[in-house]
Each structure stands twice: as structure tokens, then as C-alpha cells.
Amino acid sequence: MVLSPKPDSRPSTSLSAHLFSQVNVFSAQPLAGNPVAVVHGADRIDEAEMAAFARWTNLSETTFLLTPTDPAADYRLRIFTPDGELPFAGHPTLGSAHAWLAAGGRPASTGTVVQECAAGLITLRQDHDAGRLAFAAPPLVRSGPVDGAEVDRALAEVGLESADLVDAAWVDNGPGWMGLLLRDAETVLRARVNGAITSDIGLVGPSAASPADVEVRAFVPSLGGPEDPVTGSLNAGLAQWLMGTGRMPGNYLASQGTALGRSGRVHLDRDPQDPDTIWVGGECVTVVQGTVHLPAG
Structure with a gap:
């Protein structure tokens, strides 16, 4: 049949x-x-x-x-x-x-x-x-200092301690970034996810050995994974904070992705004709x- x-x-x-x-x-x-x-x-x-x-x-x-x-x-x-x-x-x-x-x-x-x-x-x-x-x-929708308890929680979530921290600020231009300025690039690379990440956390630290001026990492639960390889919005927010406080000059190079086997490079430049504008390029x-x-x- x-x-x-x-x-x-x-x-x-x-x-x-x-x-x-x-x-x-x-x-x-x-x-x-x-x-x-x-x-x-x-x-x-x-x-x-x-x-x-x-x-x-x-x-x-x-x-x-x-x-x-x-x-x-x-x-x-x-x-x-x-x-x-x-x-x-x-x-x-x-x-x-x-x-x-x-x-x-x-x-x-x-x-x-x-x-x-x-x-x-x-x-x-x-x-x-x-x-x-x-x-x-883009302009920040939230800036300024981060509550101490939130900073402590964020540090614990990425396996770091208060002694590793230089400063913290909101650098939120939409995704909700909390920026943590650490002692150096080595401290940034030493961070490890410790359990659940509850906030979008951006780490940055000055680099003495790399061709780049700073090392950056982004821990992003909102994107469904622990870490993003190279992140334009985070680097934009960090540049507005770091340039605004005089910690970084009007142009610098950020390295991101090292911990994931990538070699991302983000160019941050303050516009000489319009100091309020920072260009984020790559x-x-x-x-x-x-x-x-x-x-x-």
C-alpha cells in the first residue's frame, strides 16, 4: 500500500x-x-x-x-x-x-x-x-556618585575589594552603566564574576604597559551574558566622566576585550571646536x- x-x-x-x-x-x-x-x-x-x-x-x-x-x-x-x-x-x-x-x-x-x-x-x-x-x-541620563552599598555589592560581584577602587560614578547613557575606576589595568583584568551580576558594571584602569591608555571591561547582565567584548556606550560614558574630572586628557585610547581573547580599540576624542562633544570611534x-x-x- x-x-x-x-x-x-x-x-x-x-x-x-x-x-x-x-x-x-x-x-x-x-x-x-x-x-x-x-x-x-x-x-x-x-x-x-x-x-x-x-x-x-x-x-x-x-x-x-x-x-x-x-x-x-x-x-x-x-x-x-x-x-x-x-x-x-x-x-x-x-x-x-x-x-x-x-x-x-x-x-x-x-x-x-x-x-x-x-x-x-x-x-x-x-x-x-x-x-x-x-x-x-549621547548625554548621560544619570551621573554623579554611587551609593556606597551599591559600590560594595558591585565590587563583590566581580571579585574585587574596596582597596582596588579609586572612584565610582554613574555613567548611564541608556544601558544603566555604573563606572568603577580601579587602580590599574592589572586590577581590571583580575576581576572575575562571583555569582550573579545584578547591575551593568563598567571597569576602567590606567595602563602603563599597553599601547592603550586604559583597560576597560563591561559586565552586562542586561545583554544576557556576563561580559561584553567591546562596548561603545560604556566607553562613551566613561570618557565623559574621566575627561570631565580631569583624570584623562581630551583624547585617549581604550583597550577592551583582552580578558576574552579580543583586541578591541576604542578612540575617545574631545572635539576641539565643541568641548562638550566627545567622539567615540573605531x-x-x-x-x-x-x-x-x-x-x-
């Missing part, structure tokens, strides 16, 4: 093809920075599908390039983690701008790219000589490019 296959009772889904890029951010060396997945031409993808695709890629962030709604912007960006949407994030901003330009995007103003996202308009500049993109650090390189098929809205 020959059995006829049963008809597929599942509803058919219309798929649309989109250019897809996976970009290595904060390093010109592939695989040494922080990856972001970028879906181009995403206007017809609804929010639920964006969230589902971000869970599927399982990267810290997946972004979607859309037509801007603000006439001052060159493109609009939505940024998703596996757990939800972010109003702004640093390395996805640089990686998405790189992908948009590489795909033929032409900014309205030469040398400047304007991104529209949930946090507002973010200005990026192109440094063609250095081969870098940089974004203007090299980007496309590692994966192709087509992704997603349900059409």
Missing part, C-alpha cells in the same frame, strides 16, 4: 529577501572586535519578527536599517538584543553605519552620517585618513555578507 503524504496544514509565510551584513566593530582585524548583525531594507519587517531574528542570531545586538522618518537623518535604526529593543548602543551604531555606507548609502553631508534611533538623532563622522567611524557620545570590517530571508509584514 502506498500512502499519500498529508497536505501541509501550516499557514504559508511570505518571505522577503534582505541584504545581510555581520560587521566586526572596534577592530580592523576580523574576529578581534565585537560583532553586530545588520539587516538592510527592513521597513516591511514587523517588530515581532525583528525580535525573533535577534533571538535567533543570539548576538549581543542585531540591527535593522529603515527609511528615516526625520528629514535630518540619513537612515533609521532599530537595535535589538535577544531580550528586547535598545534605544541606543555604541558598537551597533558604528557597525550599522559601516554596513549602510558599504552598501552604497550616501549621506546628505559629506563626511557626516546622521542616524535616527529611539534615542534621537546620533551624528557620526567619517575619518577617512584613519579609516574610522565615530559617534558623538575601525569596522565586514566579515559576513549575504542574503537573509525573513517573513514580510
Whole structure:
């Protein structure tokens, strides 16, 4: 007896093809920075599908390039983690701008790219000589000293003691960063997760031996993992704090990712024409490019 296959009772889904890029951010060396997945031409993808695709890629962030709604912007960006949407994030901003330009995007103003996202308009500049993109650090939504009990808890969560600490401050530009300035880069690298991390904690310490001026680490429970390789938003907040208190000069180089086998480099520069603006920059390189098929809205 020959059995006829049963008809597929599942509803058919219309798929649309989109250019897809996976970009290595904060390093010109592939695989040494922080990856972001970028879906181009995403206007017809609804929010639920964006969230589902971000869970599927399982990267810290997946972004979607859309037509801007603000006439001052060159493109609009939505940024998703596996757990939800972010109003702004640093390395996805640089990686998405790189992908948009590489795909033929032409900014309205030469040398400047304007991104529209949930946090507002973010200005990026192109440094063609250095081969870098940089974004203007967004304003802090929370700053100032951190309660002593919260500092003690954060130190305990990363296996450090009060003797390791120089200062602490909120450097929150959206993700909720608590910045801990430690004695030196060696102390930053000695940190180890000790149980559960309850806050987004950024560590920074001066480096005497590295080509970079400081070593940075980011412990990020909000992104679903203990540590982020290279973090634009944290470095932006730290620079505003450290430059503002005179602890760092108007331009310096941060190393991040060392503890994870990466070699991220973040360039922090105060704008000489506008001292209130700090540019956060790094090299980007496309590692994966192709087509992704997603349900059409």
C-alpha cells in the first residue's frame, strides 16, 4: 500500500529577501572586535519578527536599517538584543553605519552620517585618513556618585575589594552603566564574576604597559551574558566622566576585550571646536555578507 503524504496544514509565510551584513566593530582585524548583525531594507519587517531574528542570531545586538522618518537623518535604526529593543548602543551604531555606507548609502553631508534611533538623532563622522567611524557620545541620563552599598555589592560581584577602587560614578547613557575606576589595568583584568551580576558594571584602569591608555571591561547582565567584548556606550560614558574630572586628557585610547581573547580599540576624542562633544570611534570590517530571508509584514 502506498500512502499519500498529508497536505501541509501550516499557514504559508511570505518571505522577503534582505541584504545581510555581520560587521566586526572596534577592530580592523576580523574576529578581534565585537560583532553586530545588520539587516538592510527592513521597513516591511514587523517588530515581532525583528525580535525573533535577534533571538535567533543570539548576538549581543542585531540591527535593522529603515527609511528615516526625520528629514535630518540619513537612515533609521532599530537595535535589538535577544531580550528586547535598545534605544541606543555604541558598537551597533558604528557597525550599522559601516554596513549602510558599504552598501552604497550616501549621506546628505559629506563626511557626516546622521542616524535616527529611539534615542534621537546620533551624528557620526567619517575619518577617512584613519579609516574610522565615530559617534558623538549621547548625554548621560544619570551621573554623579554611587551609593556606597551599591559600590560594595558591585565590587563583590566581580571579585574585587574596596582597596582596588579609586572612584565610582554613574555613567548611564541608556544601558544603566555604573563606572568603577580601579587602580590599574592589572586590577581590571583580575576581576572575575562571583555569582550573579545584578547591575551593568563598567571597569576602567590606567595602563602603563599597553599601547592603550586604559583597560576597560563591561559586565552586562542586561545583554544576557556576563561580559561584553567591546562596548561603545560604556566607553562613551566613561570618557565623559574621566575627561570631565580631569583624570584623562581630551583624547585617549581604550583597550577592551583582552580578558576574552579580543583586541578591541576604542578612540575617545574631545572635539576641539565643541568641548562638550566627545567622539567615540573605531575601525569596522565586514566579515559576513549575504542574503537573509525573513517573513514580510
